[in-house]
Amino acid sequence: MVYHSSFVNEEGITQACGCPLLPLKSHIRGPAPISDPGKTDIIDEAITFFRANVFFRKFEVKSPADKLLIYSTLFINMALKRLEGCRTLAEGTKAIINLGLEKVPVPGEPGFPFGGLFALPQSQQEADLFRNYIKQLREETSGRLLNCAYRPNGTPNKWWLAFAKRKFMNIVVP
Structure with missing residues (x-):
């Protein structure tokens, strides 16, 4: 069973x-x-649901927040792929920083993985807002993911890194 976001009716x-x-x-x-620091956010959901959701080839979107969950799941998969060869927390941090420096494509641009899932931006301001939000989401997700992918002593958590081999929704991660 696919896990969906709990952020259904956000007014x-x-x-x-x-x-x-x-x-x-x-x-x-x-x-x-x-x-609120005490509440669960979409990144917490994405990391928590990642190990279950990564096995599914299809993901039915039940709320707009599911789109963000899908994007985050693919990004986590991409980040784990980059961390796969890193043997220390320092190497992993460097790989994640390099991933964060990459250009973030928006719908309609080459390299955006979910062409039909997200609407095209109606203006340059909307494209910039989306790009900046996704960049912030990716950076925050990367930081939290390092805490999962590496143990406190700095060695890789092979149980987490094993999921780098999975393809989410049959999308090949570079």
Whole structure:
């Protein structure tokens, strides 16, 4: 059974490209509203549900927040793929920083993985808002993922890194 996002009826949430810009528990500057540190955010859900959702080839979108969950799941898969060869936390951190420096494509641009899932931006401002939100989401996800992928002593958690070999929704991760 696919796990869906619990952020179903979020009132007053800004949207960009048909995707809700949900609050994040983040210290990184960006357009995302700040979430209550005691509450679960979309990144917590994505990391928690990743190991179950990565096995599915199809994902029925039941709410706009599911789009964000799908994107986050693919990004986690991509990040784990980059961490696969890193034997220490320092190497993993460097690989994740390099991943964070990559250009973030928006719907309609080459390299965006979910062409039909997200609406095309109606203006350059909407494209920039979406790009900046996704960049903030990716950076925050990367930081939290390092805590899962590596043990406190800095060695890789092979149980987590084994999921790098999985293809989410039959998408080949570079």
